[in-house]
Amino acid sequence: MNKTSASHLVPLVICLATACLFAACRHQGAAPVSIFPDSAAVPGWTRSPEVRTFPADRLADYIDGDAEKYLKAGVKSTSTADYKYKDQIQVVVDVYTMSSPSSAKTIFESEPAMDAQSPTLGDAARLYSQSLIFLKGPYLVRMVAYQESPQLPSALLDLGQAFESKLSR
């Protein structure tokens, strides 16, 4: 095989490696990194490069004290990334991959709704002034903002829709 024909194989090898990695993530129950919309995928939003993933047996490293209820409900893994809205508002997005839609619903319904709005998003959603939680199949997505802004709820919804679209594929 000469050098030219070998170079033709490089994209194929990369594709195969990516497919294997994606399959491995799926196999372990991890939400693939690709479900986190990139910077500028949604106007006003930027994402930090790192997406951290915690399998069920390491969830306490991330949310010690809160991990028990997710473990009881059947969490398989949790992925998390930091976003910023208009370079000012810090937001953390957690995607909990549960064992089934009903186990995701168990977590969702265990939390009092308080004065939440119920936007049309995923299978069920709750929107607050600083957070958005929604279900899509076995996924529970939680977005928490660390500052307030009048535009924030609608911006969270925009980002939520981008996640929903990726989780639907």
Added chain:
Amino acid sequence: MKEMAEKTRRDFLKDCAIGALAAGAAPLAFARDIHPSPTEQGKSRVVIARDVALYGSSSSPEAARVEKLLDRAMQNFSDSSDPVAPWKKLFKPNEVVGLKVNTIAGPGLSTHLVLVEAICERLQGAGIKPGNIVVWDRTHGELDRAGFTLSNDPNAVRIIGTDSKDAGYDETVLSYGVVKTRLSNLLTRTCDAMINVPILKNHSGAGVTLALKNMYGVNNNPDHLHANNCCPAVADINMLPPIRNKFRLIVADAMTGCFEGGPMFKPQYAWRYNGIILASDPVAIDQTAWDIIERKRAEQGMKSLSQAGLAPKYIAVAANPDHRLGTDDPKRIALQEV
């Protein structure tokens, strides 16, 4: 080097032995010593200082107001007209003083940096060198995410996680009751004295987390200690000699609290309590925190923690004759709101 290491280890074991002896002594002796008001002998003082304008129009508390609030709390706690004198009474200039903060919930519900800065300011006023003040929690990552700039500069206040290569967990396994664990070297070896700087929170397992539960951030296996609403594990871990002997003061950050969904930050369940709570009795301050959270839940029309099956049972266990870590009896708590 080996000799030095062995000496340190012997010192640590001696510390444990002293602790075991101390366990049989009156648990509130220290508390009485620093506020010896004759009218309150035998009672554990808990001071709640609040400032409704603490946040002003900002999303963060104002530093100057936090410093004043801390002084007001501390001066009332110790019957002192001088803001620095109580700190001098508590800590000697040659001691290494640690601040165990709580940063697991990220910037929304972690110990506020401005409060830590105010405490460090007062410690330095009391003669503690900046390099002898160590602000710490279990991981670098959590400290960083909560807004603390990590530093191991010996000439500045050190900010460090136990997961740092310079810290780690002590090799000695300590046990009491259901707890079998290794404690942070920052507690067992680095610090001579400690200040507990927890956050006022509901906890989905324990019911309430403030002073006693904050000790789940000083050991290597907190995830093994959540069974049965963390009871009796929370009380048991607080019996370990390095915890029992070194923690001298609790400065609870109650500027923002959470009444549901803790320990992580869920803004819909958080509220501005605008307070700092001071005590040296970890049981009395936790009992007080429970009352505060219950009042907020009632105001929100929610079930009480007891009705929700989340009463913090560990508080009564911490006060029982097997633990004697403090008092949960309201008649023995001198609560002062200033």
